[in-house]
Amino acid sequence: MITTFQQHILHQQREVPYASGDFSWLLSGLTLAAKMIEAKIRCAGLCNIVGTAGQTNIQGETQQKLDVFANEALLHCLGVRDCVAALVSEENDEPVTFDRPPGEGKYVIVFDPLDGSSNIDVNVNVGTIFSIYRRKEDERSSGLDSVLQPGNCQVAAGYVLYGPSTMLVYTAGRGVYGFTLDPTIGAFVLSHDRMQMPERGKYYSCNEANAAQFPEHYRSYLEDLRISKAGQEYSSRYIGSLVADFHRTLLKGGVFLYPPTAGHPEGKLRLLYEANPLALIAEQAGGLAINGDEAILNLQPRGIHQRTPLVVGGRSEVERFLDLIREPQLARAEVESL
Incomplete structure (x- = not known):
């Protein structure tokens, strides 16, 4: 039997009292964006998607065409989720905010849409990194206090690695799990259960x-x-x-x-x-x-x-x-x- 990412999240939510389902809906936006980015990367050499976009981001770094695509995919797939109050991206000067009541816009998401994008032209692995925070209830959606929280306040975090296989690794504070995209069914499938980093490596x-x-x-x-x-x-x-x-x-x-x-x-x-x-x-x-x-x-x-x-x-x-x-x-x- 296989366990998909969505099945895993739903199972985890059963163990959390008063879970509303908003978190799993939010994560479905992340996986959808990841599949869109993966599909574009897979054909990068066959379409006009490699090279620079002719502009720089807030970091002063040259944006690649895939940087722009990945950023737009994440902003769209996450922005339509009512549970999202704000999105913070490496590619945007300021947070992208949504005028949603605190009861609806529960989460703030920060992300690097395409880490290592300069390697795309030479077919080297790249990835998406994301982090999820709970919005502070006494803050408006534009309040930076909800964004500038220390890392120990993260609700969940993860990354997607686009390589020989596409893999999503995530934690919600209950261990680390890895899911590999199965292109035959279009789903991330549990492949690495409760991942542990060796105490000493080489x-x-x-x-x-x-x-x-x-x-x-x-x-x-x-x-x-x-x-x-x-x-x-x-x-x-x-x-x-x-x-x-x-x-x-x-x-x-x-x-x-x-x-x-x-x-x-x-x-x-x-x-x-x-x-x-x-x-x-x-x-x-x-x-x-x-x-x-x-x-x-x-x-x-x-x-x-x-x-x-x-x-x-x-x-x-x-x-x-x-x-x-x-x-x-x-x-x-x-x-x-x-």
């Missing part, structure tokens, strides 16, 4: 071309991994598509790092719609996610496009990173106490 992932700009403790950590001081031999793997690099880390363990650099001292990944959802998935799967010294999920966002460094992976690797930060601090404390 891969580390970061853009080492920028290592000279990394803070010293990041460089020390990479050296620690390379020469196996951590008691484990590591190999380097870096795709350059956040969803794909994270997905490998989720399945195989290890660690993914996106440190701050001289050019991006605040980090480059966006807190709300990249770091937060992946951090929730990592922690639900037994891993850890930090911004260098503090849990990602504890950070209070200051803006919808706020950036952050990210270290995410198996518990052993992330704790080793924290140990390397603490060791100099402990040494200085000992010297000062003499």
Whole structure:
């Protein structure tokens, strides 16, 4: 017997008192948009959908044609759901809001419509990342307080990876589940039940071309991994598509790092719609996610496009990173106490 994504959500809702069905209706919009994006990606080389769209987004990044399509698909499929109060996208300067009473517009959704889209032209994996928050009851739909909530307030989070197969990975705080799109029936089918990130892996992932700009403790950590001081031999793997690099880390363990650099001292990944959802998935799967010294999920966002460094992976690797930060601090404390 197969279990589709919708069947899984309905089963989960039975265990939640007073569930109204709005959440499953909301998620059906996400899966519909994902299928539309997947279909367009699958024929990207056969139609005029690759390359740049000739404009930039709020980040100053060149928009790809598929960025625009993916964003419009998500805005449409989610915007027609009455339970949605606001949508926040990487591609839009401001939240897209809907004038719905708090009793109807219950949810705020933030998303990166097509992470890694510059890789489309060379047929490399890309993905959609999403995060769902409950709207604050005392806020109007345009209130930023409902949008700027820390990651530990997420109702659910997930991503869709478009690759050799299309896979949806999601959590609603009760474990992590993976669903693979079966093109013969047009449905996401449960393929990875209660996913767990290995406590220790054998891969580390970061853009080492920028290592000279990394803070010293990041460089020390990479050296620690390379020469196996951590008691484990590591190999380097870096795709350059956040969803794909994270997905490998989720399945195989290890660690993914996106440190701050001289050019991006605040980090480059966006807190709300990249770091937060992946951090929730990592922690639900037994891993850890930090911004260098503090849990990602504890950070209070200051803006919808706020950036952050990210270290995410198996518990052993992330704790080793924290140990390397603490060791100099402990040494200085000992010297000062003499």
